[in-house]
Amino acid sequence: PPPPLPLPSSTVEGGEVGGATKRLAVRDGPPGGEAVSLTCAAVVNAAGLWAQRVSRCLLGVDPRRVPPLALVKGSYFALSGCRPPFRHLVYPVPGGGGLGVHLTLDLAGGARFGPDTCWLPPGTDPDALDYGVDPGLLPAFQAAVRAYWPGLPDGALQPGYAGVRPKVAGRGQPAGDFLVCGPEATGAPGVAALYGIESPGLTASLALGKRVAALLAGR
Template sequence: MPVRPLYAQLNAHGRAAYRAWDVHVDHLVIGAGVVGLAVANALARRWPEKATYVIERHAQAGQETSSRNSEVIHAGLYYPADSHKTRFCLRGREMLYARAQHQPISVKEVGKLVVGRTRADAAYLEQLHTHCRGLGALAPPTALLTGDEARALEPDLSPDITCALHSPRTGIVSAHELMAQLEAELDTLPDGTSPDAQVVYGTSAVRIDPDPDGWVVQTRTHDAAHAGDADALRARVVVNASGLNAPRALNALVAQLRGDERQMIPMYFSKGSYASYRGPGVDRVRRLLYPTPNFGAQAAGAHAHQSLGTHLTLDLDGHVRFGPDAQWLAPAAVPAAPDDAGYEHDFWETQLYPDATDAWFAAMHAAIQQYLPGVERAGLAPDYSGIRPKLVGPGAARFSDFALLWHASRDLGQQRVWQRTLPDVGGGALVSLLGIESPGLTSSLALGEHVAAEVAARVWGEHNPRGRARRYVEQVGHDSLAGWA
């Protein structure tokens, strides 16, 4: 049965009626994953005097995709040279390593081997090597190796391995430490400045409406004391960084964007599960090990960018895990009404752990043994699963890039849904970051830098330079904002 996309929108059932706003902020970021926090951090650094607020529906940062991935710092090997994924991955990689030199964040530049067995694998690695050499000043260094040279670096590799690509710039990072640090800097920046910034947890955006001078965003707090309570604020700039739910905000505006339901943004969900490993066959592994995307039959029928195979990653303590696999989820019914705390649950929330059947273990073990034959089935244990936001479904033949869509709050009827630049019509700006999957963690700081630069150029401009004293247009000050938060 084909996997159908989910077409969903904010306030689909009309439960949130329009409310007049009573608080004004400069920047509102929806979603406190690593990308949302990186954007908020970049905005607060550039404009510490402007109000930058982040709302997050969960009780902690990064509870969805950001905390359920391989925690790899990708070198930037795989994606088209002119893509957002390559641009932001290359820049973000260097920003992460630079940050780790000056801030308490755990990072290891362990390197990676992409390994192959066949002539087709060798040809793929040669193309990858040539591709990387053409990526400019931030191009990741790579080296082509024979099977014997690869085994000299990683003796546990299978004797069937005939070729490899060495990527020394690949690393690992603690995503939780990175997010904690980005959030802490919203209170006090490295230079000692206290920006006008804050993260508000347990709060969802339930409705968004255009306003001549910004966007009116209605929020709902999720706790027993405030269940059903709603607030409305106006933001000059809204950053939609809500990850798995990011298309919902734009889909709610489709009718106003010269569109109809056929132009709504599809939402696909790919579940990737990981297995931890304790046992023989990996005792000497010091690098990340990735099979080529077409290694064996594991990526049959899928575009190579959709699956990099069942690879070996290391955590910062040197522990081994394998994954992720790829399982497409079929959208199921969601609750018809919020729970007692006003929280609307998603169908995929029950999918955050591996479906550890005998068949799953067998498939995982078979994929691993093609390049690490000493790994034993008994040493595998289910670890965790993550859900990746996809803009295209299984079997898609085309590459799907990060999508950064910009909309102005004025003249919505003259704008398109898939609009990649902000029209010069004034009003507020909405930027939606869609399909931010791998290499999203690596790209996060660069995405934040880019959004802040675009906001500087296209929203605030010369009339509101960095450093100008803070002044709310409506004279709504910190006391009112603190009460809302």
């Protein structure tokens, strides 16, 4: 068999997936890069923030079965100049849209707090996201952390990093769950799609893979 064809930083620009043989139009690299046509027997759409976009560009996937996309930005602040008085993770009672500003410890002994929950405007382009951390969030983070660590020193929190998580339920709606859609749900044979795979999607990736394989096998 031919060797695998790695396409890092590739973009699915369209395709026809309604028949037994699927054809995908893929552009490798930045705009203007080489266009590649791929033929395959099955398609798994695990494109994260872009999953809805990918499904809608594939002829054969029922667009009525593609869920809406809501994006939530979450920022983290890192602890600097001291160590936390904890040897374990700390999760406060969760609020709307997230698990709250919790404490995570890394293998080097560092600590970070987050994420917060910042709903992005409907229709936000996943290609134009701002991953910067707003220093103006510091007072809110200090208050959230001091709810379970009253002794947090002033000046100990520094802007860390931010991420954006995809959701299938918008602001004010009941929380959604991972959507793992097999051929029956996508409307296309041999096509699976995963929507709203936010945290802990990476942790659950092996279980998600097994579920997708079972759906494609008709189980």
